[in-house]
Amino acid sequence: MWEPIVEALQISKTYGELVAVAEVSFAIARGECFGSLGPNGAGKTTTIRMIYGFSPLTAGVLKVFGLDVSRHARAIKARIGVCQQDNTIDPDLTIIQNLTVFARYFNIPRPLAVRKADELLRFMSLDHRSHSRALELSGGMVRRIVLARALINQPELLILDEPTTGLGPQSRHQVWERLDSLRRQGLSILLTTHYMDEASRLCDRIIIMDQGRILVQGKPSELIREHIGKDVLEISSPATDLRAYIHLQKMAFEDLGDRLLVYGDHDDHLYRYISNRFCPEGCVMRTATLEDVFLKLTGRGLRE
Amino acid sequence: MSMGILRVWQRNLDVYRQNWKISFMPPLLEPLLYLAAFGVGLSGLIGEVPYGAGKISYLTFIAPALLAINIMNNAFFENTYASFVRMYYQKTFAAMMATPLSVEEIITGEIVWGATKSVIATAIMMVILTIFNLIHYPTGLLLIPLAFCGGFAFGSMGMYFTGIVFHIELFNLPFFLFITPMFLFSGTFFPLEGMPPWPQMLATALPLTHLVDLTRGLCYGSFAKSVPLALGYVLLFSLIFYPLALIKMRRRLIK
Ligand SMILES: Nc1ncnc2c1ncn2[C@@H]1O[C@H](COP(=O)(O)OP(=O)(O)OP(=O)(O)O)[C@@H](O)[C@H]1O
Ligand SMILES: [Mg+2]
Numbered sequence: 438m439w440e441p442i443v444e445a446l447q448i449s450k451t452y453g454e455l456v457a458v459a460e461v462s463f464a465i466a467r468g469e470c471f472g473s474l475g476p477n478g479a480g481k482t483t484t485i486r487m488i489y490g491f492s493p494l495t496a497g498v499l500k501v502f503g504l505d506v507s508r509h510a511r512a513i514k515a516r517i518g519v520c521q522q523d524n525t526i527d528p529d530l531t532i533i534q535n536l537t538v539f540a541r542y543f544n545i546p547r548p549l550a551v552r553k554a555d556e557l558l559r560f561m562s563l564d565h566r567s568h569s570r571a572l573e574l575s576g577g578m579v580r581r582i583v584l585a586r587a588l589i590n591q592p593e594l595l596i597l598d599e600p601t602t603g604l605g606p607q608s609r610h611q612v613w614e615r616l617d618s619l620r621r622q623g624l625s626i627l628l629t630t631h632y633m634d635e636a637s638r639l640c641d642r643i644i645i646m647d648q649g650r651i652l653v654q655g656k657p658s659e660l661i662r663e664h665i666g667k668d669v670l671e672i673s674s675p676a677t678d679l680r681a682y683i684h685l686q687k688m689a690f691e692d693l694g695d696r697l698l699v700y701g702d703h704d705d706h707l708y709r710y711i712s713n714r715f716c717p718e719g720c721v722m723r724t725a726t727l728e729d730v731f732l733k734l735t736g737r738g739l740r741e
Numbered sequence: 742m743s744m745g746i747l748r749v750w751q752r753n754l755d756v757y758r759q760n761w762k763i764s765f766m767p768p769l770l771e772p773l774l775y776l777a778a779f780g781v782g783l784s785g786l787i788g789e790v791p792y793g794a795g796k797i798s799y800l801t802f803i804a805p806a807l808l809a810i811n812i813m814n815n816a817f818f819e820n821t822y823a824s825f826v827r828m829y830y831q832k833t834f835a836a837m838m839a840t841p842l843s844v845e846e847i848i849t850g851e852i853v854w855g856a857t858k859s860v861i862a863t864a865i866m867m868v869i870l871t872i873f874n875l876i877h878y879p880t881g882l883l884l885i886p887l888a889f890c891g892g893f894a895f896g897s898m899g900m901y902f903t904g905i906v907f908h909i910e911l912f913n914l915p916f917f918l919f920i921t922p923m924f925l926f927s928g929t930f931f932p933l934e935g936m937p938p939w940p941q942m943l944a945t946a947l948p949l950t951h952l953v954d955l956t957r958g959l960c961y962g963s964f965a966k967s968v969p970l971a972l973g974y975v976l977l978f979s980l981i982f983y984p985l986a987l988i989k990m991r992r993r994l995i996k
Contacts, residue, residue: 452996489839492996515841525836529756538755542748542840590840 440467441500442594442625443488448497450483450649457483459649460497467593470616470626472640472657474633474727476735479646481629482522485598488627489519501594515543518587522598522629526571526579526586533558533567536586543590550589557585561615577608584612588619595619597628601635613638633727643727647735657727664733665689665725670699670708672720679715691733700725745842749850750857752833757858768815768862772807772869779803779930790932792957793965804875805956806929808884809891811866812859812956813949816892817920819855820899821912827851828903834994848990852896852983859892860885870960877962884959891952894975897982904989923949948978 443465450458458480465471473481486492487499490510499506501513527535533554540550558564561581571579580600587595600616601609609632616639620626630636636643637657644654653660666689672679675697683690686707689700701708712720757764780800789796827833837847863884870876876884902915926940927949933941944950951971958964 486996491835491838511841511843514839517839519839521832521835521839523832523835525832527752527833527836528831529759530752534755538752539836539840541751542745542837542842544744544748544841 441465442467442469442502443471443627444498444500445484446498448484448487448499449495450480450487450492451495456649458487461646461649461651463644463651463654465594465625465627467625468620468623469642470620470628470640472636472643473627473629473646474631474636474643474731475629475646478648480649481646482598484646485519485596485627485629488596489514489517515590516592517594517596518590518592520583520587520595520597520600522602524571524579524583526582528571531568531570532563532574532582535571535582536589539586540589545590553589553591554585557588561585562611577604580604580608581612581615584615592624594625594627597626599629599631601630601632609635633731637727645731645734652734653730660730661725661727665729666700667702667725668700668708668722669725669729670701670712670720670722672697672699672716676715679711682711682715693737698729700729745846746850746853748842749837749847750854753851753854754857765861765865768811768865769869771811772804772866775803775807776800776869776873791934792932792961793963797961800873801875801961802932803930804870804873805960806927806953808863808866808870808888808960809927809949809952809956810924810929811862812888812891812952813895813920813923815858815862816852816855816894816896817899819858820852820896821902821915822909824851824855824900825903825906825909825912828994829909838994844991844994845987847994848900848987852893852900852986855896855899856889856892859895860888863888876960880959880962884956887952887955887959890972890975890979891955894948894978894982897979897986900986901982901989904986904993923947928953948975951975 441464443463445461445463447460447462448458449456449460461480461484473484475481483492487494488501488506490506490513494507502516504513506513527538530538536554536557537547537550540553545553555564555567558567561584563578563581563585566574566578571582574582580603584597584600587597601612604612613635616626620639626639628636628639640657642654642656643660645652653664655663673696680692680697683697683699688707691698691700699708699711712722780803784799787799790799790802792802834847838844867876867881867884871881899915902912906912926944927947928944929949933944933950936944951974954964954966954971955968955975958966958968
């Protein structure tokens with residue numbers, strides 16, 4: 438049964454003149470992993486902050502577990518785990534204390550908190566560093582502690598704001614595996630990320646945001662099929678006659694100047710024709726990815 | 742509400758307990774230094790000081806003032822520099838805000854902790870002063886709850902500044918404009934009675950003046966000034982700055 442755990446109806450957030458989130462609507466189902474993508478400043482963090490009451494809504498209605506966030510912040514926060522974008526590990530405390538002190542904020546009794554903290558540190562492969570301090574640990578370890586800490590209250594909804602930014606490949610894969618296993622246990626997850634492979638791998642559904650608005654939402658695979666196709670022909674230093682030909686054939690493409698991306702389907706004979714006739718070299722055929730969708734929809738310019 | 746305040750307070754206590762061996766040194770050693778310099782060194786030059794209808798030794802005169810200054814400094818320092826570091830650099834409050842704790846509980850917990858630091862420092866200092874026979878009992882025991890009230894007032898004031906400063910260096914300003922003048926001119930190191938009327942009036946406006954009156958009364962077992970007036974003034978400071986601190990911190994933390 439499709440049971441909404443988060444429902445956002447036309448929610449907005451403005452800071453003076455600046456519109457950070459503009460009339461955004463979406464819903465997250467229980468048990469789902471929902472991804473939020475978007476360039477820097479798109480409004481991902483702001484949306485997440487509205488969910489846990491850090492930022493009051495300027496307009497709209499936001500419900501978590503069927504409760505209105507503006508009136509039931511405490512009840513909602515007791516049932517969610519949040520992994521913020523900034524590092525908020527407490528440097529005054531040891532790793533294990535970080536978890537047990539946090540458990541106390543949720544009024545979890547001490548014996549249970551200690552047991553749970555041990556279990557979570559083992560789960561994140563950090564049990565050997567229980568008595569270290571945050572400053573002594575690598576960025577990857579700190580990120581895993583934040584994740585472990587966010588799970589201390591056995592949340593029904595886990596909110597992750599860029600959980601793997603700055604992590605090396607090994608650490609990222611480890612975090613992904615842990616998130617996979619949490620999903621199998623039925624945890625609902627809201628994730629923001631700048632990594633398209635992460636979103637493709639973990640998320641059932643995603644939204645792509647830009648300038649406070651949702652551009653598209655759907656399953657990653659469907660978005661790729663709908664906006665790009667199956668494959669991408671990537672041509673470096675395209676010749677003029679090739680450009681003319683593609684225009685003539687009305688193919689879906691994107692011209693980046695020194696590079697040309699042609700979207701389509703490799704079964705298509707036109708596609709094969711191009712690769713054979715115009716680019717015996719400097720031409721790559723590859724599977725379309727979420728990154729293609731993202732860049733096509735949000736453009737390639739910087740956002741600052 | 743109250744549970745959340747306790748949780749924030751416990752977090753700070755946990756950190757304090759790790760460093761207690763270092764933390765309790767200043768309140769233990771500071772009065773000894775002051776007593777040596779002012780009490781022993783200056784005492785000979787100054788001799789006796791008028792108090793109420795009689796006269797007391799200079800050492801007896803400044804000992805309670807040292808207690809009051811200690812109450813002010815501990816809470817004010819804790820809720821300015823230390824709270825600011827937790828809020829701004831360590832993002833401790835941001836992390837707490839993702840838990841069931843509310844901003845009001847976090848800030849109140851911090852102020853109550855600041856007051857607790859005043860109580861701890863007072864208790865340690867009382868041990869030294871008692872050894873030198875400078876505290877009259879049982880009235881002296883009331884110094885502990887008084888330290889809490891005074892700490893709450895100065896802590897609230899500190900927290901208010903934490904809510905408005907942009908940068909940690911700017912705390913120099915309230916320290917320079919409020920704390921240092923109070924330290925010097927609240928009837929701490931010289932009696933206000935001999936002063937011309939206007940400095941006396943100015944001193945009466947300073948909350949530390951009233952806290953000093955109260956610590957003196959409790960240390961001597963006899964009050965020379967009105968207790969309700971002095972206590973009322975200290976409480977008034979809490980009543981003004983505690984809500985102000987909550988408002989400013991709420992505005993600062995909730996975006
Ligand atoms: N406290 C604030 N005051 C003013 N403007 C803010 C505040 N917080 C965010 N903004 C602005 O709101 C917009 C959205 O910011 P937000 O942090 O939600 O983006 P984001 O999608 O999370 O970006 P990133 O990927 O860089 O983390 C930005 O233009 C940002 O400058
Ligand atoms: Mg962000």
